[in-house]
Amino acid sequence: GAVVSQHPSWVICKSGTSVKIECRSLDFQATTMFWYRQFPKQSLMLMATSNEGSKATYEQGVEKDKFLINHASLTLSTLTVTSAHPEDSSFYICSASGQGARETQYFGPGTRLLVL
Amino acid sequence: DQQVKQNSPSLSVQEGRISILNCDYTNSMFDYFLWYKKYPAEGPTFLISISSIKDKNEDGRFTVFLNKSAKHLSLHIVPSQPGDSAVYFCAALGVSGNTPLVFGKGTRLSVIA
Numbered sequence: 669g670a671v672v673s674q675h676p677s678w679v680i681c682k683s684g685t686s687v688k689i690e691c692r693s694l695d696f697q698a699t700t701m702f703w704y705r706q707f708p709k710q711s712l713m714l715m716a717t718s719n720e721g722s723k724a725t726y727e728q729g730v731e732k733d734k735f736l737i738n739h740a741s742l743t744l745s746t747l748t749v750t751s752a753h754p755e756d757s758s759f760y761i762c763s764a765s766g767q768g769a770r771e772t773q774y775f776g777p778g779t780r781l782l783v784l
Numbered sequence: 785d786q787q788v789k790q791n792s793p794s795l796s797v798q799e800g801r802i803s804i805l806n807c808d809y810t811n812s813m814f815d816y817f818l819w820y821k822k823y824p825a826e827g828p829t830f831l832i833s834i835s836s837i838k839d840k841n842e843d844g845r846f847t848v849f850l851n852k853s854a855k856h857l858s859l860h861i862v863p864s865q866p867g868d869s870a871v872y873f874c875a876a877l878g879v880s881g882n883t884p885l886v887f888g889k890g891t892r893l894s895v896i897a
Contacts, residue, residue, distance in 0.1 A: 709793075710889060711786075711890060712887040761828070775820075778826060
């Protein structure tokens, strides 16, 4: 299957700092990228959907000023957690699909964020 | 409100036997269903999917059954192998209704040798 990478895989930061997570599709052009969040023993929750070159669409309850998403190219999307707080500690996973086919989402390995 | 429910948080099965993982959904807009396998600290890996126009889809040891009237689907793994031990997520989306991919909470499968 297609390969999606995320960087970093682990990040520990102090409260109040901003953290950027990158999601790359390595062998295909991802017209749409999705950002999910997973708390322990919970399901993956969609945070936002981004299409290349346009603003992201955020799910209800997700603060767009706190979770900044940029999808500047067909192979890269970034999620920036601004002014991170301990409650933002979670597992963040991106997925990517080509040709806008949401049913074919390839997932990255995830990024574990711990905010102290 | 959980639109996709996996009511069994865990399941243990003997190697060689059948594993049956269940999933229920409530949103009638869902018309495409997927199963993912996930290891700790990794992203989900796609296993198998089924469209609502079918009631069964088979791929090797994995078979997914869909009962639309009951809004229920199940994943059968036979024979189960120790390497199948992981968390299995059921997910659903509405292709025609343009709903996003919604995941269940997952079922942890342990296959005992």
